Amino acid sequence: MIDRKILLINARLEASCFKPGQLLPEDSSIPEIAVAGRSNVGKSSLINALLNTKLAKTGQTPGKTRSINFYNVEIKGADKKFRLVDFPGYGYAARSKDERDSWKRLISAYMRERDGLKLVLHLVDFRHGLLNNDRELQEWIRAYDKNIQVVFTKADKIPKGKWRATRESYVRDGLFSYDMPIITSSDKKEGIEALSNFIASFLI
Ligand SMILES: Nc1nc2c(ncn2[C@@H]2O[C@H](COP(=O)(O)OP(=O)(O)OP(=O)(O)O)[C@@H](O)[C@H]2O)c(=O)[nH]1
Ligand SMILES: [Mg+2]
Numbered sequence: 001m002i003d004r005k006i007l008l009i010n011a012r013l014e015a016s017c018f019k020p021g022q023l024l025p026e027d028s029s030i031p032e033i034a035v036a037g038r039s040n041v042g043k044s045s046l047i048n049a050l051l052n053t054k055l056a057k058t059g060q061t062p063g064k065t066r067s068i069n070f071y072n073v074e075i076k077g078a079d080k081k082f083r084l085v086d087f088p089g090y091g092y093a094a095r096s097k098d099e100r101d102s103w104k105r106l107i108s109a110y111m112r113e114r115d116g117l118k119l120v121l122h123l124v125d126f127r128h129g130l131l132n133n134d135r136e137l138q139e140w141i142r143a144y145d146k147n148i149q150v151v152f153t154k155a156d157k158i159p160k161g162k163w164r165a166t167r168e169s170y171v172r173d174g175l176f177s178y179d180m181p182i183i184t185s186s187d188k189k190e191g192i193e194a195l196s197n198f199i200a201s202f203l204i
Contacts, residue, residue, distance in 0.1 A: 007076040008196055011051035014070040014083070020109035024070050024083075026116040031203055032083040034110075036137060037123030039063050039089030042153035045186040046123060047071065047086055050196060056086055063089065068110055075200050082203055085110075085117075091133040111144045119147045119178070119202060121195075126152035126163075126183060129170040138176050149202075150181035151195060156188045178202075 017023045026032070035043045039062035047056040051073060057064055069086040090103055111117065120141050124130055130138070141148050158166060163183055171181065182198060184191035 008051055008073050008199070009076045010072075010074040011053050011055060011084075012072045013055050014072045016067040016069050018067045018106075020106055023068065023110055026114060028116065030072075030081055030083055030116065031118045032085050032114070032116045033199060033203075034085040034087055034117060034120045035123060036087045036107075036120050036141070037089060037153075038091045038125070038131070038133065041089065041123045041125050042186055043086055043089065043123050046151070046153060046184060046192075046195075047084060049184075049186040049189060049192050050199075051084070065089065068106060075203070078200060078204055080200075080203060082199075083116075090137065091131075111141075111146070117146055119149055122148050122150050122177075123153050124150055124170075124181075126155045126166065127157050129173065130175050142176060147178045148176050149179060149198070150175055150177040151191075152181055152183045154185060154187075155183045155190060156185040 015024050035047060037043050044056035044058045044065055048054055065086060065088045067088065071084040073084050074081050087107060088103060122138065124134055138148060155163060167181055167183060182191055182195050184195060
């Protein structure tokens with residue numbers, strides 16, 4: 001781990017892509033890190049907390065983000081750039097089959113042959129742990145041969161004294177994660193620095 005304070009800065013929305021044909025081409029000099037998870041788990045909120053912006057639209061209604069959004073990010077002091085890629089959420093029950101199919105088409109079009117995609121941050125609600133469709137997502141990402149890092153969200157909903165045991169029980173139940181799952185709360189800005197550090201040390 002890097003011991004100085006890592007700052008992710010100069011975040012800029014590069015593109016919002018609703019259809020496969022709109023996806024940004026890869027840039028071999030810029031690694032990409034995607035943020036995936038169920039609808040409403042807090043993907044866009046975590047991106048805002050990490051980048052210290054309000055660029056990503058958040059909302060109480062699941063299905064807020066419908067496009068793949070590319071953010072260009074710089075790591076201060078490390079002279080390093082990367083792209084953070086916000087996925088639309090999956091698994092919202094009220095969505096039609098058509099919508100689920102178009103989600104799969106869009107994400108597959110992105111993941112397929114995307115050498116620049118180095119890591120998928122898999123966001124999981126800390127209150128629930130991995131649900132069936134989280135396990136499906138993990139299998140799916142692994143089929144594309146991508147690294148997964150689990151990041152628990154909304155940890156402010158669980159008393160801090162129970163964090164460690166809660167995480168341990170989810171790990172015991174089985175999950176794929178590159179490193180120990182990171183516990184975060186975007187609301188309370190907890191675990192955000194740990195996640196920034198993880199991203200920086202993963203990329204450098
Ligand atoms: N208590 C708490 N609520 C949060 C936290 N992060 C996000 N939320 C709330 O959860 C809801 C969904 O947040 P988003 O960031 O829009 O979730 P998303 O995963 O991007 O959702 P989709 O784009 O619909 O897939 C919003 O009402 C947020 O305010 C958190 O750390 N703590
Ligand atoms: Mg979103």
